[in-house]
Amino acid sequence: MTGRESDGGSRSGPEPGVTRDSGPARDPSTGAERVDLVVEGGLVVTMDAARRVLADATVAVRDGMVVAVGPSADLAGQFVATARLDARRRVVVPGLVNAHLHVSTEPITRGVVPDDTSFEENVFGWLSPLAAALGEEDERLSAQLGAAECLRSGTTCFLDAGTGWHLDAVVDGLGEAGIRAQVGRRTWDRPATPEKFRQTTSQAVANLTDALDRHGAGAATDGRVRATAILVGHTTCTDDLWRAARSLADEHRVGLSFHMSPAPGDARQFLAETGERPVVHLDRLGVLGDDVVLVHGVHLDDEEVRLLGERGCSVAHCPTTALKVAYGVSQVGRMPELVAAGANLCIGTDGANAANAADLYRAAYLVAGLWKDARRDPSVFPAAEVFAMATRGGARALGLDHEIGSIEVGKRADLVLHDRDRPEWTPLHDVANQLVYSADGRSVHTVLVDGRIVVDAGRLVTVDEERLYAAAEVAARRVLGRLGRRPVGRWPERGAP
Numbered sequence: 001m002t003g004r005e006s007d008g009g010s011r012s013g014p015e016p017g018v019t020r021d022s023g024p025a026r027d028p029s030t031g032a033e034r035v036d037l038v039v040e041g042g043l044v045v046t047m048d049a050a051r052r053v054l055a056d057a058t059v060a061v062r063d064g065m066v067v068a069v070g071p072s073a074d075l076a077g078q079f080v081a082t083a084r085l086d087a088r089r090r091v092v093v094p095g096l097v098n099a100h101l102h103v104s105t106e107p108i109t110r111g112v113v114p115d116d117t118s119f120e121e122n123v124f125g126w127l128s129p130l131a132a133a134l135g136e137e138d139e140r141l142s143a144q145l146g147a148a149e150c151l152r153s154g155t156t157c158f159l160d161a162g163t164g165w166h167l168d169a170v171v172d173g174l175g176e177a178g179i180r181a182q183v184g185r186r187t188w189d190r191p192a193t194p195e196k197f198r199q200t201t202s203q204a205v206a207n208l209t210d211a212l213d214r215h216g217a218g219a220a221t222d223g224r225v226r227a228t229a230i231l232v233g234h235t236t237c238t239d240d241l242w243r244a245a246r247s248l249a250d251e252h253r254v255g256l257s258f259h260m261s262p263a264p265g266d267a268r269q270f271l272a273e274t275g276e277r278p279v280v281h282l283d284r285l286g287v288l289g290d291d292v293v294l295v296h297g298v299h300l301d302d303e304e305v306r307l308l309g310e311r312g313c314s315v316a317h318c319p320t321t322a323l324k325v326a327y328g329v330s331q332v333g334r335m336p337e338l339v340a341a342g343a344n345l346c347i348g349t350d351g352a353n354a355a356n357a358a359d360l361y362r363a364a365y366l367v368a369g370l371w372k373d374a375r376r377d378p379s380v381f382p383a384a385e386v387f388a389m390a391t392r393g394g395a396r397a398l399g400l401d402h403e404i405g406s407i408e409v410g411k412r413a414d415l416v417l418h419d420r421d422r423p424e425w426t427p428l429h430d431v432a433n434q435l436v437y438s439a440d441g442r443s444v445h446t447v448l449v450d451g452r453i454v455v456d457a458g459r460l461v462t463v464d465e466e467r468l469y470a471a472a473e474v475a476a477r478r479v480l481g482r483l484g485r486r487p488v489g490r491w492p493e494r495g496a497p
């Protein structure tokens, strides 16, 4: 459960009650509604306000939308469907929403950064030069690789951290993959290196404006891939750029996302330059609001926690990165306090060189476990609450809570079907516990976005996976070759990996 939600707890077992829309086309002979698809017989975890879990349930889909969800017995004979999907041995959940992912700059260089580098060396010694070395086809391939990993592990929507250079190619690649996404340009106006990314404030504002003009709401791929306002954040933006990004987000009615305070350095520099901690300073600039997604938010003081809650901000918690890059999250992080203050805590997987995996189930497992241990209190972040962060919380962070995040009439049919015929799903007693502590993306069998099957039997159907992986291997070597670098392996190897 996220900060703004007041209802609680998962429920097990079926509950009566069917909800549906009105005004459908009907079959003239039977009077049954015409729909495109019915998903029949599944254990449906709705994640609706009451957290209904329906055994042997049916989800009916028309024009990409859920038009009915309820017990199959109650809906029998009510639909004439173009297609039927047997979900009798499936657990059906809403598609997960990843609140922070570097989709176009990192999947293609996954794992090349040594895992014993400092934060500064990680970002400035490796990630920035790698991002600068990407060409148009590299970014498109990287985006599709990231989309494939997300979709196959049950994530149907994500918020990107910003494309390096070739946003059009990334939008095109993601559109072909069939995932839902909010994307943008990697924007800053302070760092002078790498040379390729040097931007004046006016250039940065122009880039943001251009991305929003061309790929803003409803502009691309039926609206599934849309541009939003994204800044690199940290200490890379002038006050003028922060203010301009805020204005553009308002003007284009989109959100505003940026990194802040994963490590103590951001606060140290803000204090030295402005006399204020980062969140306090951004609030004074008028940046904060309920459309803001602040990424990381590990090193915050009491005032910053209070402000993020009061302004209704979302905080994208990336536990896999925090652990691997040694942010000290379990020692100094304030995630339970952020939720108590009213912030919307959602979950991200960050970059493929910081967290190295985009399976949001793995990150959700860490959220559920880390804070119990950090507070020595098993009541912190129950599984049901964490799964809500990964679904409803992410949807709210992206301003899409009216469209996705739960399986309800009137929302998009973004559905994930887990295969129950696996050891981690057997026996099945408490589905919330099973989703967060036992299962991960490996049991994802079928995925639908807008009612369209994009993963079937665990394989992507929108993109040829073998061709994608082969092309990504070649492109990855090409990118490293441009930098004159090789992976720094710790073990003696014979031949290329």
Ligand SMILES: [Zn+2]
Residues within 6 Å of the ligand: 100, 102, 161, 259, 295, 350, 351
């Ligand atoms: Zn990031």
